[in-house]
Amino acid sequence: MLYSPAPLHIPDGFLSLVIALVFWGITIFTVGIAISRTNKSLGEKQVPLMGIMAAFIFAAQMLNFPVAGGTSGHFLGGALAAMVLGPWAGILVMTAVIALQALLFQDGGLLVMGANIFNMGLLTAMIGFGLYRSVLGRGKGVRLTVVGVAAWLAVVASALLAALQLWLSGTSRLEIVVPAMLGVHALIGLGEAVITVAALAFIERTRPDLLDKKAVAAKGGRGWVYAGVLISLLAVLLSPLASADPDGLERVATDMGFLQSGQPTPYQILPDYTVPFLGETALSTVVAGVVGALVLLGLMIVIGQTLRRKTS
Amino acid sequence: MHADAFDRFHQAESRLHNLDPRVKVVVTVLFILSNALLPDGAWSAFGLCWIALLGANHLSNLGIDFSFRRSFIALPFALAAVSAIFSPLGTPLAEWTLGPLVLIPTDYGLVKFGSILLRSWLSVQAAILLVATTRFPDMIHAFEHLRVPAVLTTIVAFLYRYLFVLTDEVMRLLRARESRSATVAGQRSGRNVVWRARVTGNMAGQLFLRSYERSDRIYNAMLARGYSGQMRTLNPHVMKSSDWSFAALSIAIILLLQLTGRF
Structure with missing residues (x-):
């Protein structure tokens, strides 16, 4: 079989409704910006290009190489897409790939697609493009090293976030899911890193016009560098904390109100995740989820605008 | 294929x-x-x-x-x-x-x-x-009716159309690698994992360029046939x-x- 599902695609039923809706909110907002950005800057020619680039990512995921004992390394491609096409186009391309995988192959669910797009599209674009842009114009050795680190980190950060989502949904125990996901993806990430570095070096050699300093810098502002470095630091700091001291993270989550220990539903941003006057019904949970998503959206708009003001 | x-x-x-x-x-x-x-x-x-x-x-x-x-x-x-x-x-x-x-x-x-x-x-x-x-195109069309932005549905429609073409391209690349990788039975071949991963990376780069250049040709061909930025359907x-x-x-x-x- 040509198409093999990657372990990062969360299926329906594994995330709580609230987590699924919150990530749908963030994803819709960011993809909305990506659409308006690419519409403005590139026009209708961009649409066939991005469609075919999405098909490229999809096809490239079939390229595998034997590692050992019958297992094979795989390519996910989120970081490479963002480096070569720019972050906004990269996000759209990955969104299309993840949507098709969910729709056509049931690899990843529909209700949780927002979370999947966030993990494998937005996060990888931020880390991939952000770190790549931070070393533009440096020597080849530095650049390719950072590209490799970024590709590895993108996979690991996606896995970490997926593990945290599973934990916040009450599906998995933190002390089990985080080390398991991180361990597997730290290995997968190595293959991803080598392939990404080789592919990028190849493209730089054969089509230097696509990846010269000005072309890359024009695709996304300095805000991406800050976002990428910040997210990378967060992932690097959070991974050991989550796997070595899960109780610590649990305590932090409890203190911040994300989690109430000893409650059957371990996800609490609004009190009991219900809206008071609606009582403890499903509707109330949904409304609470939507409110939570809106609050996050507001935060992201504020952050986005301050970043834009800084870059212009 | x-x-x-x-x-x-x-x-x-x-x-x-x-x-x-x-x-x-x-x-x-x-x-x-x-x-x-x-x-x-x-x-x-x-x-x-x-x-x-x-x-x-x-x-x-x-x-x-x-x-x-x-x-x-x-x-x-x-x-x-x-x-x-x-x-x-x-x-x-x-x-x-x-x-x-x-x-x-x-x-x-x-x-x-x-x-x-x-x-x-x-x-x-x-x-x-x-x-x-x-049918997949019908499903894409349904999403368009349900207010999913046209840019996104068009990208997915293109992705679906060229999936098969680019998969063929991958098959050709894999076949080329296969035919250049002679092995002697019972002997290790193909150097170490990093080398193998790098070969795959070069293949990914090659695939990217072929796709990128193909998208140019496709766009020009579509323009010549009256593409205006919208996909049309025969069954509304x-x-x-x-x-x-x-x-x-x-x-x-x-x-x-x-x-x-x-x-």
Whole structure:
């Protein structure tokens, strides 16, 4: 079989409704910006290009190489897409790939697609493009090293976030899911890193016009560098904390109100995740989820605008 | 390669195939949403969900166990939920020692694990039926009608169209690698893992350039044929009264499922 599902695609039923809706909110907002950005800057020619680039990512995921004992390394491609096409186009391309995988192959669910797009599209674009842009114009050795680190980190950060989502949904125990996901993806990430570095070096050699300093810098502002470095630091700091001291993270989550220990539903941003006057019904949970998503959206708009003001 | 290698559409003449794709998409999403809303341990409601799915399978003329036979794709992911069995909440049922780990399954954890698995399994089946009875371009069109931005649906439509072309390209690359990699039986070949990964990386780069340059040619060819930035369709979807009644019936059933799960 040509198409093999990657372990990062969360299926329906594994995330709580609230987590699924919150990530749908963030994803819709960011993809909305990506659409308006690419519409403005590139026009209708961009649409066939991005469609075919999405098909490229999809096809490239079939390229595998034997590692050992019958297992094979795989390519996910989120970081490479963002480096070569720019972050906004990269996000759209990955969104299309993840949507098709969910729709056509049931690899990843529909209700949780927002979370999947966030993990494998937005996060990888931020880390991939952000770190790549931070070393533009440096020597080849530095650049390719950072590209490799970024590709590895993108996979690991996606896995970490997926593990945290599973934990916040009450599906998995933190002390089990985080080390398991991180361990597997730290290995997968190595293959991803080598392939990404080789592919990028190849493209730089054969089509230097696509990846010269000005072309890359024009695709996304300095805000991406800050976002990428910040997210990378967060992932690097959070991974050991989550796997070595899960109780610590649990305590932090409890203190911040994300989690109430000893409650059957371990996800609490609004009190009991219900809206008071609606009582403890499903509707109330949904409304609470939507409110939570809106609050996050507001935060992201504020952050986005301050970043834009800084870059212009 | 055969163009239908990735196609999940199964041709048949049935009530479900003829239904407006919008109705199918909305009902599928509502069904999955309803699964997510059902509380843990609502076994009778989960059972009714399955009966509803069997009914839908029957309506599709693809065989009553069509979606069941294909529903095991999400199963490997169930591993992620196994740790829910050992939830600290609820009453302990047993105690297993595995090396340094002491595992205590609880009744609450078992109910949680079973519910997660059932929810996922029911949701996957609904999605399988959706893609088996709806042509992919029709489904994309339905999403467009449902206000998904045209840029996104067009990208997915292109992705679907060129999937097959670029897969052929991958096949050619893999065949080229194969034919240049002579091996002597019983002897190690192909240097170390890093080298092999780098070869794959070069192939990815090559594939990227071929796709990039192809997209240029495709765009010019499309312009020459009058492309104006929009995809057009030959079958504009019109909601018939039978579509409306099917939608109403399905929503009533989903509400009934919710009521069963809660009382």
